[in-house]
Amino acid sequence: MYVDPHLVRHVRESAGLTAAEAERLIGDVLAFHHETVEEWVRRRHHELQGTGARNAEIFTRLRHELDGHVVTAPDLSERQLRRIIYG
Template sequence: MYVDPRLLRHVEQSSGLTAPEALRLVEDVLSFHDEPVESWVRRRHAELKTYGAKNAEIFARLQEEVRGHVVAAPELSERQLRRIVYG
């Protein structure tokens, strides 16, 4: 798993953690959010359904929640990356 060194420095400096502690914390947080959006939606739908929510309210809630939820980026080919950069 790639961890941005700038993020590690920020966590170290802002928290007072050592470099290994900061790395472990960042890796833990990233692994928690390492879920593709499709999987997250299916899992969250099932969770809400378990508590008796109906689809109409579930989908409205999912729309709201996914805006602020961190999910794993899709795998992108070199061609896709080039199209993003160059259009």
């Protein structure tokens, strides 16, 4: 898994960690959030159903939660990357 060296430096400096500790911490956080949007939605839907929530409430809540949730980016092809950059 790629860890951005700028992020490692930022975490190291702001938290007073060694580079190895910062890298491990970032890796742990990224691993925790290593779900696709689809996987996350299915998991959260199931969890919320288990609390007795109805779909109308669940869907509103999922949209709200996704707004601030980190999920794994899709695996983009070179063509898709080019379209993002050049339109």
